[in-house]
Amino acid sequence: MQGKHPLVLTRLPLDADWLAEMAGRYCFLPWTEADEAARAGARAVLTNGSTGLSAAELAALPALELVASFGAGYENIDLRAAAARNVRVCHAPDTNSQVVADHALALMLALARGIPALDRGVKAGRWESLRAPRPGLRGKTLGIVGLGNIGHRLAELAGAVGMRVAYLRHRTAPAGAYAPYETAIALAAASDVLALTCPGGPGTHHLVNAQVLHALGPRGLLVNVARGSVVDTAALVQALARGDIAGAALDVLETEPEVPLPMRAMDHVILTPHLAGRSPETRIAQHEALARNLDGWFRQGTPAHPVAA
Incomplete structure (x- = not known):
């Protein structure tokens, strides 16, 4: 053979x-x-x-x-x-870092501005009723969990749109102008957007749990381009349903390719099929x-x- x-x-x-x-x-x-x-x-x-x-x-x-x-x-x-x-x-390190960071920024902007729901609404004829103000990202704080190749590129993109950047310290030296936080809860509390760009595996399993989501708060957004296992899915569904956070944009799911049924009906959730790194x-x-x-x-x-x- x-x-x-x-x-x-x-x-x-x-x-x-x-x-x-x-x-x-x-x-x-x-x-x-x-x-x-x-x-x-x-x-x-x-x-x-x-x-x-x-x-x-x-x-x-x-x-x-x-x-x-x-x-x-x-x-x-x-x-x-x-x-x-x-x-x-x-x-194959750093082969898709830029496109994953690009995708994360696209998810952040789409979530903050409500692009998917607005698109559906306009196509359904609800133009005038949808013209309420939507938040932007300039001046907001992006908290990054996983300041590696992808995280650094996302930080650069966030700086370009006027965001402040903070990160979860993990056996690394301080990263320049970015603000380090020692725990995920502290980072979430300081962030308007919490972005996950860390590896999967046992070390990050359910790192984002109910306590972290509560700290992120009712105006906070969660973006995950890492692995679905990093987020406690049941806790996230509950937080979204109760309004504990403002929304989530997820390229990965703990249950993928199955989508939790409640998420399918949530306008404040954006889902893409684990393709952030594909180009x-x-x-x-x-x-x-x-x-x-x-x-x-x-x-x-x-x-x-x-x-x-």
């Missing part, structure tokens, strides 16, 4: 043109099509942070050498199990990062973008 080329099992689709370019170096096989022999001979697996690779799945791949995440996230790849097997893990440009960048990781490992013994154990 694989001949002389390393066999790579893929847990997500790859572009046909890129696969054709790489055909002379690797043999790619969809995870769902891999039989016992393929799993026994697979030397690499392509996945992403959401899909991951569990300890049990790792154990079923005796020849595995490399796990490559197609994006920056790797929260559901069992790093401890990989390390115990001397399997290297790599990812033609980022797709190209992620394929290029994957090629560098595969070539780095199989030609030089070190992936280009390793994940620290």
Whole structure:
């Protein structure tokens, strides 16, 4: 099946043109099509942070050498199990940071200005009744949970529209003019908009809970372009229903692709289908990062973008 080329099992689709370019170096096989022999001979697996690779799945791949995440996230790849097997893990950092930050800003503006609901109302013939003032973002405070590549780019965009920026300190030095806060509750209380750009995983699970939402307050907005697991969904639905916060714009959901039924009827909720990081440009960048990781490992013994154990 694989001949002389390393066999790579893929847990997500790859572009046909890129696969054709790489055909002379690797043999790619969809995870769902891999039989016992393929799993026994697979030397690499392509996945992403959401899909991951569990300890049990790792154990079923005796020849595995490399796990490559197609994006920056790797929260559901069992790093401890990989390390115990001397399997290297790599990812594609900073390939989609700008477009995710752009999407977050678009969600913030659309939520603050009520764009989706206004669009629906105007199309339904309610022009005059909808012309009430809507808040802007200039002069407001954006609280960022996750001041990494995406968070820094979002902070720059927020500054360009006249917002102040605060952030949740997390093992990092103070970030210039941005105001650090030690807890999510304190950051939410100081913010008009709370934006989540942090990694998923156990360390951030339900970081935004009922107490944080209460601190954000009845004029506060929540924007999540991180992972759905960062937000306690039941607490968020309750906060939205009671008016504890003014609205939420979510690219990710804890239950995705299922949408909690109450959210479907809420005009103060904007939902997009986990595509903040998707664009033609980022797709190209992620394929290029994957090629560098595969070539780095199989030609030089070190992936280009390793994940620290």
